[in-house]
Amino acid sequence: MGLRGPGAKPALRTKTPAPLPLFGDAPGRDQAVSTGELPLVGETRAERLICWIERLIITSGALAGQPMRLDEWQKDIIRSLYETDENGLRFVRTGVVSMGRKNGKTGLASALALAHLCGPEAVKRGQVLSAAADRGQASIVFDEMIAFALEQPQLAARLVVRAYNKTVEDAVTGSVYKALSADARKAHGLSPTFAIADEVAQWRDRDLFDALKTGGGAHRESLLLGISTRSPDADNPLEELLRYGASVADGTFPDRTFKSFVWSAPMDADPWVEATWRMANPALGTFRSVEDIRSQAMQAMRVPSQEAAFRAYTLNQPVTSDVRFLRPDDWDACAGEAEAAGPCYCGLDLASGASDLTAFSFYWPETGKLTVKAFLPSELVDVKQSEDHAPYREWLSAGLIEAIPGRAIDRAWLLMWVAQAIEGLDVVAIGLDRWNLKDLEAVADREGISLPLSPVGMGYASQSPAITAFETAVLQGTLQHGGNPLLRWAVSNAALDADPAGNRKLSKQRARGRIDPLVASVVAVGLAASEPAEEELFFDVIAL
Incomplete structure (x- = not known):
């Protein structure tokens, strides 16, 4: 690796494999330089990158000494990540790759890092970073990348390697690679053109990942790639990213800048075959x-x-030991429209914090129509969008969210909105957590608002019948939610707790994200189910 310390020099090797093209005048171009590098073959930017990677030499294992040959699934990842628009620019900014261990995730990521440092994806004075939960893990990409480079004399001759602080500098492009451990403070001030988040399931939180993502915002083609196998502890940043990726894939959150690639066995598959x-x-x-x-x-x-x-x-x-709620297929089967007719039951789920998401639902049991509206403080929509990893701005524009003026949920404003929204409807009751009832009644009295507020318990005994009623309406297809993406998101986040008697309730602690729109909806459906049916009167004529 050459000398260590400030005076380190480029390392050289005498072995001469197939030459690699060096940096051209723009990323992804196949321009050879005067030292005799072979041009890259391929009609697209991704194919040229694949060509470059397949000229690297494997450095360990049974295939050591042979050129790297990518499997088709690896090529598909590259083709998807490096797809370009009509201007030849890459539009994917974040990628996540997840599969079982020992499937070559790190090797592929290391090859991509090298390509961004001194290969066809390099830019002048770029920053290439790899980050991991600890220093040992962080050095794996560094070691793999250097091993690749040392097998290519023309690459080794241009790289200045400083092993003591895990950095590499390319003398031709001026680009620098650095390995980081999972401390977000170290990433602030950095501006990566390419970054790897290695084994992100082992990270304590998303702070470093988000720092790397925002740091790359100054570059129009920055790329952050998370690679990881899942962890037995389901509370980790990878699961958040995979959930978002699933929502992008199924169309809930349209986002062409985010790509996820997941190989995972279904939970109901036989694990031993x-x-x-x-x-x-x-x-x-x-x-x-x-x-x-x-x-x-x-x-x-x-x-x-x-x-x-x-x-x-x-x-x-x-x-995970959590019990999840509804299957996506069952929920999506209820995406039809229905008429708002007959008696209406409503549910209100107030934010636990003064600035968090609040939700209000309407349910017409005669037709099965269910609608829901959410609320956020107008001055904190962007903050909450970042914290909750949800497209609140998009839903605000679509009319699914109302922005309450200020930095907190103004309860007087909220109750006034409710009073106006239910005007003209046959609203039987508005259910809400009994612990909030007195406070809201006081606000309503002060504002001169009359509402049919009805206390609802949030414990096992009270919630379990409501959950069963909601579940039954979905499975029987009598509930129609109109394909509301806000509500679908809440349903996908939901987890259930169960007591020893088998009673169930929604768990905000174990939920994958906000579930307030679902809670409000369950309250409304539960109220309707608990309402006694009208009894017909029968008169017996008694002959005297």
Whole structure:
């Protein structure tokens, strides 16, 4: 690696593999320089990058010394990440790759890092970063990248490697690579053109990831790539990213700047058969050992305490004890429109914090129509959008969210909105947490507002019947929510707690994100279900 310290020099090797093209005048171009580098082959930017990577030399394992050959699934990742618009510019800014361990995630990421440092994706004075939970993990990408470079004399000759602080500088482009441990403070002030978030499931929080993402905002083609296998602890940044990726993939959050690539075995698949292993291990049969996974599976079968780790690390499953709510297919089947007719029941879920999301729902049991409106303080919409990782601005424009003036949920303003919204409707009751009832009644009295407020318990005994009623309406297809994306998001975030008697309630502590629109909806449907049916009167004529 050359000398260490401030006076470090580029390292050289004498082995001469197929030459690699160096930096051209723009990213992704296939311009060769005067030292005899071969031009890159490919009609697209992604194909030229693939060509460049496949001239790197594998440095360890059974294939050491051979050119790197990408599997088709690896090429598909590159093609998707490096797709360009009509101006030839990359539009993906964030990518997430998740699969079982030992499938070559780090090797691919290291090759991409090298390409952004001194290859076809390099820019003048770029910043290439890799970050991990600890210093040891952070050095893995560094070591792999340097090993690639040292097999190519023309690359080694231009790189200044400083192993003592895990940095590399390219003498041609002026670009710098640096390895970071997961401390967000170290990322502030940096402006990465390309960054790797390595094993992000092991990170304590999203602070560093978000710092890397915002730091790249100064560049029109910055790319942040998260690579990770899942963790047995489901409370980690990777799960947030995968949930967002799933919402992008199914159209809930249209976002062409975000791409996720996930290989994971379904929770209901048999974990002990090879067909299931292949779902989470795309390299199985090429450079991922079937025998190794078979050995792990046998141990996990015999030692139950190892099953969670096997499911997380090998099958890449989201291991959690939480009980989730509704299946997406069942929910989406109820996306029809219905008429707002007959008696109406409403639900109100007030924010636990003065500035958090609040929701109000309307439910017409005769037709099954369900609508919901959410509320946020107007001055904090962008802050809450960032905190909750939800497209609040988009939903605000679509009329799904109302902005309450100020920096807090003004309860008087909210009750006035409710009074106007229910005017002309046959509203039977507005259910809300009994602990908020007195406060709201006082506000209503002060403002001269009359509302049919009805206290609702939020414990197991009170919530369980409401949840059952809501679930039944969805499964029987009698509820129609009109495809509301705000409500779909809340449903996808929901988790249930259960007591020893089997009673259930929605858990805000274990939820994946905000569930307030769902809580308000469950309250409304539960109220309607608990309302006694009208009794017909029968008169017996008694002959005297």
